[in-house]
Amino acid sequence: MTTPTILDKIKAYKLEEIAAAKAAHPLAEIETLAHEAPHVRPFSDALLKATKTGYGLIAEIKKASPSKGLIRADFDPAALAQAYATGGATCLSVLTDTPSFQGAPDYLEQARNACDLPVLRKDFMYDPYQVAEARAWGADCILIIMASVSDAQALELEEAATHWGMDALIEVHNRAELDRANHLKSRMIGINNRDLNTFETTLDTTRQLSKFVPPERMIVCESGLATPEDLADMARYGARTFLIGETLMRAEDVAQATRNLLANPLTPGGF
Ligand SMILES: O=C(O)c1ccccc1NCC(=O)[C@H](O)[C@H](O)COP(=O)(O)O
Numbered sequence: 001m002t003t004p005t006i007l008d009k010i011k012a013y014k015l016e017e018i019a020a021a022k023a024a025h026p027l028a029e030i031e032t033l034a035h036e037a038p039h040v041r042p043f044s045d046a047l048l049k050a051t052k053t054g055y056g057l058i059a060e061i062k063k064a065s066p067s068k069g070l071i072r073a074d075f076d077p078a079a080l081a082q083a084y085a086t087g088g089a090t091c092l093s094v095l096t097d098t099p100s101f102q103g104a105p106d107y108l109e110q111a112r113n114a115c116d117l118p119v120l121r122k123d124f125m126y127d128p129y130q131v132a133e134a135r136a137w138g139a140d141c142i143l144i145i146m147a148s149v150s151d152a153q154a155l156e157l158e159e160a161a162t163h164w165g166m167d168a169l170i171e172v173h174n175r176a177e178l179d180r181a182n183h184l185k186s187r188m189i190g191i192n193n194r195d196l197n198t199f200e201t202t203l204d205t206t207r208q209l210s211k212f213v214p215p216e217r218m219i220v221c222e223s224g225l226a227t228p229e230d231l232a233d234m235a236r237y238g239a240r241t242f243l244i245g246e247t248l249m250r251a252e253d254v255a256q257a258t259r260n261l262l263a264n265p266l267t268p269g270g271f
Pocket residue numbers: 006060062065066067068192194196199222223224225243244245246247
């Protein structure tokens with residue numbers, strides 16, 4: 001028998017969580033809440049607009065992670081959202097997974113209510129029920145991790161996002177996942193520089209995969225970005241949009257750190 005990977009372990013508890021959530025709150029109840037939720041804020045449109053004059057930034061609200069443990073003890077999602085908005089972030093990503101990231105649905109609601117930025121529910125998605133949940137909490141975008149879903153599940157999740165008027169960020173880490181992602185319709189392809197099973201993180205992933213992303217798609221370069229030079233380096237490989245968590249979450253002055261990171265964009269003008 002093979003040893004379960006971290007993604008296997010996450011999937012196992014997520015499926016239990018989903019079953020428990022469905023038992024406590026049937027889909028019809030969640031759908032009613034989703035219909036009553038605040039209007040969707042356009043997520044990929046905001047990133048596209050940002051890349052006309054600079055970089056698009058999805059700034060992540062992430063208290064802890066499997067690879068790093070606790071990242072930020074002084075954790076106030078509303079204050080962090082305001083700091084990110086002040087610093088020039090385009091969108092937010094908020095971890096809603098509790099067991100591995102110490103995230104929570106409440107954090108998403110607090111962050112979204114504190115600013116005008118569109119918000120990604122950052123979680124491990126397997127079931128359209130979770131997409132309705134995301135919309136009920138106010139999310140504007142969901143994440144689909146190709147490493148953890150089948151083609152059929154990815155399509156079902158993407159269709160659910162479209163049904164609710166939300167965007168989907170399709171995340172890949174290797175060529176096979178990218179080829180599968182290219183069969184979906186979503187505009188945003190996230191290249192995750194982190195191998196989610198080994199936690200090895202290298203910007204070479206974006207350097208190598210970016211050339212296989214069709215020009216009509218928007219590359220979102222994810223993980224392991226620490227300096228303005230990293231962003232400029234990745235921009236040379238076609239990435240104008242970035243998803244950044246740890247670097248900003250460890251900053252004392254989050255607004256200033258966000259501003260510093262976004263300074264001096266390389267050749268703005270769209271993806
Ligand atoms: O960050 C982890 O340790 C991790 C482990 C297992 C699955 C996912 C994981 N992270 C999700 C992400 O991809 C990052 O939160 C996101 O790209 C931001 O990365 P960073 O800027 O390096 O915090």
